[in-house]
Amino acid sequence: MKKVTGPLPTSPLAAVWQQAPATDVAVLAQQMTTPKLAKASVNKITAQALTDGKSIAWRVSWQDAAPNSNVDVNRFSDAVALEFPLTEFAAPMMGHRGGGKVQILYWRGLWQKDVDEGFQDVQNVHPNYLNSHYWFANGEGPYRVPDSFTNPASHQWFIAKQAGNPMAKFSRSEPAQELIAEGWGTLTHQPESATTAKGVWKNGSWAVIFTRPLATDDPNDHQFAQGEKGEIAFAVWQGGEGNVGARKHWSLWTAYQMP
Template sequence: MKKTVYFITFVLLAAFLGLVYYGARHWRGMPVQIERFETPALNVAFMDKDIDLAQGLAPEVWQEIKLQEIKLMYQVTALPWPKIKGMLSAVTVKAFHSKENIYFYMSWPDDTEDRIHETTQFSDACAIMFPVEKDVQPHTIMMGFLGRVNIWQWKGNQDREYWQKESPQTKAYVDYYYPFEDKELFPVSQHVTKFAVNDLLAIRVGTITPKDVQEVMGKGVWENGVWTAVFKRPLKSLEGENGVNFISGKRLSALAVWNGSKGDRGGRKSISDWLELNIQ
């Protein structure tokens, strides 16, 4: 009896210790994944369709494409901050490319349609940003970054001027006719109509600069409290190696949204974390 008992005891102990040893090795060997923040991915599929933005945003084309919801956060890394009030809604983003062009779609809720950039009045805007260099890793270092990025910023007021051919107006002297407008001397006093989308470069906070060649077209429509903006650009940049070229593979991107009625402009904005594009 005694012997049996001891034997059974020994076997049990050995088995348990064996399990523990195995488990410990196995456990340590297993990468302890602590809810690593996964970079969301967006497929950029090929579709043999092109969108003429002059006609509209082509919602029928976008309907078929799978969307990705991206969380936004208030930009509070660098001063000054946006007005922090309430939770932010997510941005819906979609993308596809044709033989020639790549298209991005962004949609986000906004109670008011702000297309005026005037004294203490700011326009709604959205932007998508791509590191210029290939193979950039998604460090979570967003604002103090990492080499050049190419930013496509669509602005509501520029969209209005470009597509609706309206020029900026001031409250004072709205009806005043300037007899010498075309003889304006100062270059700084001349108004240049820009595209609806600013094609910009930046290397860190406060360094945003328009590119010499503006390559991106875009259009935005506001309806029932929701903005929808579409960006269009040739797959290959006119700047060759110095630009962002969209070839098959993975590419990082990030988003930003400005709500003009809340005084968003510049660094006062809401931003997303990195979004990985899977270009097919």
């Protein structure tokens, strides 16, 4: 990790990353719980970190022949996650029940495309698809989300959105979210997020940066402190290889030193 005097970069392709120390971290196919990833398609990620004394930026990069930023039947998004322990001796496999709590910062290529290009509706994936009628939609078909659904009464047919599912947002300002876990099956969305992110695919590889303050007021956030040692773990999904959910690549804890 390196301390810089200027502002932290907002792009994973910024020139300052060329001077940041880099660590290659081995990742394995997840084969400890179902559904398992039968075969690994990534064997390592490269991690870097910069801090200005107030905030920290982590950069993760890995080889991927083609970007996957749409979803459909048997079509999944590329993604990457950082994990930090919230309790001592928490397991790197999303923590463990009975006190092994972790925080996870999660980025998806699908969300990055939503932020960069606008919400991806069904028509973006299937241009010739048409549904002739939606209750309380505005204007005439083909109806597009979210533009044709400004009437609050129309939202009652979007069940996931009405239930408050964070995966069902009509608009998204950040391509990442914060989560906590205490073992498999306990992954929980944090309603407030201090993390910003940006991912770029170029020349056969993804580079994603996560940026957040060193310290926050949220008890479910990992807290960074100058001069301290810590641990970080990683997970990566290649959508083009059928990676989704537990079908992922993951790493053990990797030590880091705050400057």
